[in-house]
Amino acid sequence: MNTFVKNAWYVAAWSEEVGRELRPRTILGEKLVLWRRSDGSPAALVDRCPHKLAPLSVGELVGDSVQCGYHGMTFDGSGRCVRVPGQSVVPPTACVRSFPLVERYGAVWIWMGEPALADPQRIVEVRRFGEPGWGLVSGQYLHFKTNYLNITDNLVDPAHTTYVHKKTIGNAAAEDVSVKVEQGDAHVCAYRWVNGSEPVPLMKAMASFVGPVDRWQYYYLHLPSTSCVDFGAVPAGSDHGEAERDSGFRSFSYNFLTPETETTTHYFWLHLRNYHVGSSDADKEVARLMTATFEEDAAILALIQQEQDRMGVREFVRLGIDNAPARIRRMVSRLQEAEIQVPMKLDPGTAGAAPCVSA
Ligand code: FES
Ligand SMILES: [Fe+2]
16 A cells, blocks of 8 residues: 555646646656646646556647557647547547646645545645745755655654754754644654754854844644745744744745655755845845755665665654654554545546546
8 A cells, every 4th residue: 555645735846847848747647648738727737648558748738639659649738639540430438537726835736536526725835925024946956766755754844944044044952852742633843943052154144143043943743745834043042933033044945745656756846935035146045055955865765765665664763752753653544544545536438547527
């Protein structure tokens, strides 16, 4: 059994990645082909022709439809076959599964599960997005060679920052500060305040604190795999409320994890900040530092995946810092079990290989 949750919105691509050409992308182990129709709407089909299973992505976009590169069967964005060269009758099973898509926050979101449940209201809210006074770095992508749950573990684990990120966002002051955990119906939050500490390297580079700071990390994980890290600092001794944090040094870092396979993950991220807004130099510096930070995570998590594969186990010893990751894994397991009990209602049309459904 795989570890995927299907009834959820995932970022399939940044909006600018989806254009008038065929883009293959694997999501939740399923090979897909993405493109944009001439009215601007995106489309996604299973990347497999129901004739001889040729990948549709190596065919051609003809008008708003995809033409198979082997014998020319042509499918529109809903997966309906609109042409079979050499015959006038289209076999009723000649269709390809399509997927509900929504464009929001500069990204194309895809629903891989039961289409009837694809409510756009369930797309996670990106706080401060589009608000005045907030700078945005978006369109960022990394490929992680690890299962997405190893990344969700990492993203609710402030304790690793001291060791993995000493060159970027961590320092030793946080080492012994314990992490608190809160849980809601569909999220877990691990957080801590490190009071009266030296600003971390990122703050030294980007802010002008004189003296020590009270700094926070709130690591939210919205099920199954969207992370929001609320990170910042106020001068030591300040109040810690929302308004004070908004007027201090603050950022929201959103990481949208889209499982590619059991051992690889698409890592889309965007970053909102309330400092140096409008500065393209600061945008570049944030992109550079965040990329460096996430590459530090990617390196250790790829090594962990290799060892998990080799040993066939995920961990030997459970520590106190594993509280939030363990909660997420339990909640994800419950979502998966619920999906197994309620199988998807897809038309079993096309030889079992690619059941049809309209977006
Ligand atoms: S394999 Fe696609 S038309 Fe034959
Ligand atoms: Fe990290």
